Amino acid sequence: MNLEARLIHRPEFRKEDRFQFLQCAASGNPAPLINWTKDNMTLFNFTEIAETINKELTGSHDSQRSIIIKNEEIGLLNTIFFSKQKLASTWQTQSILKWESETPPIAEGNYSCFAKNLFFKPAVSHSVKVDLEYPPSIAPMHRRDQTFFPSTKLSISCAFKANPTATRTIWERYSAEKRSWVELKEPVNNIAIGYHTFQSTLTFSSQLKNPYGMYRCTPSSSKFPKSVHPINLTVHPPGKLIATRKQQLCFT
Known part of the structure; x- marks a missing residue:
């Protein structure tokens, strides 16, 4: 059964030691793909995300899987986790953004996550503002x-x-x-x-x-x-x- 991608976790900004993280989650069937915008600019390529999924996860029967997509320009990692729900024919997808080193000043801005699968329009989140100390x-x-x-x-x-x-x-x-x-x-x-x-x-x-x-x-x-x-x-x-x-x- 195909289910529209739905955001189940609004973007959240958290700090841990010298690092800062942004995370967002969605559910749907097929498994939703999650992407991000910063100040209305898309950070990752949906085609690259889909190709990486096909390459890394095709043939896998694990109920939990993950891939990593990188934005080379600003050194940003997007780790996407997929998990199959046992009691429903849906997938949950979680995306966590993290900079490779200490979060740089360029990271400041307004972020939104959006999720989509093959059959529906993207579901867009409310924005979260990243305000760093440096x-x-x-x-x-x-x-x-x-x-x-x-x-x-x-x-x-x-x-x-x-x-x-x-x-x-x-x-x-x-x-x-x-x-x-x-x-x-x-x-x-x-x-x-x-x-x-x-x-x-x-x-x-x-x-x-x-x-x-x-x-x-x-x-x-x-x-x-x-x-x-x-x-x-x-x-x-x-x-x-x-x-x-x-x-x-x-x-x-």
């Missing part, structure tokens, strides 16, 4: 090399993703004379520029004659006061950066 890490928009032009305001910025948001940012400049990093006292402005993303901007004093050199900014948060790494950046004079770009073009 130390500050470099944001994609950050530029390690920044350039001062004569007509521009003398300021440099670094951008981080962090949850909870950083509460303090220390800016330092490398002193060749002292052979060490020296903390700067110029004004610092920290602002939110996106979801769990913030930018720290250092504005130089108008009396600073030579702003070019190596800098680094180190953020900290109440949850991760010591587990962050500084971001190093270099400020170039306009002429030097242009010359560097020309030199790179010659070698490419």
Whole structure:
């Protein structure tokens, strides 16, 4: 008897040590296939799931079976368990999402699971929001090399993703004379520029004659006061950066 895929377990987010899991379950006959979306983007290929099932489970008479599908791009594993119900002609399917290593910031978002079998439309779950805690890490928009032009305001910025948001940012400049990093006292402005993303901007004093050199900014948060790494950046004079770009073009 064919039965429509029905979700019997709404998506649930749970933590265990350094790892986070998402799980969802469905029932039906034939056994439902479960897939996931993150921020409305499908995470796995239904065709690949079906082909893996045919390859791994064909000819098996076990009442409990499982397969693993991987999203290579973000290192996400989808373990799908199938179990035949003894008192009914139905299957139960459970899907558990897990990252291969510590859950990365990219995992944040809204997730939904949906189940379908061969004869019916997919059953879609309500979404669950994954909100992670992680130390500050470099944001994609950050530029390690920044350039001062004569007509521009003398300021440099670094951008981080962090949850909870950083509460303090220390800016330092490398002193060749002292052979060490020296903390700067110029004004610092920290602002939110996106979801769990913030930018720290250092504005130089108008009396600073030579702003070019190596800098680094180190953020900290109440949850991760010591587990962050500084971001190093270099400020170039306009002429030097242009010359560097020309030199790179010659070698490419």
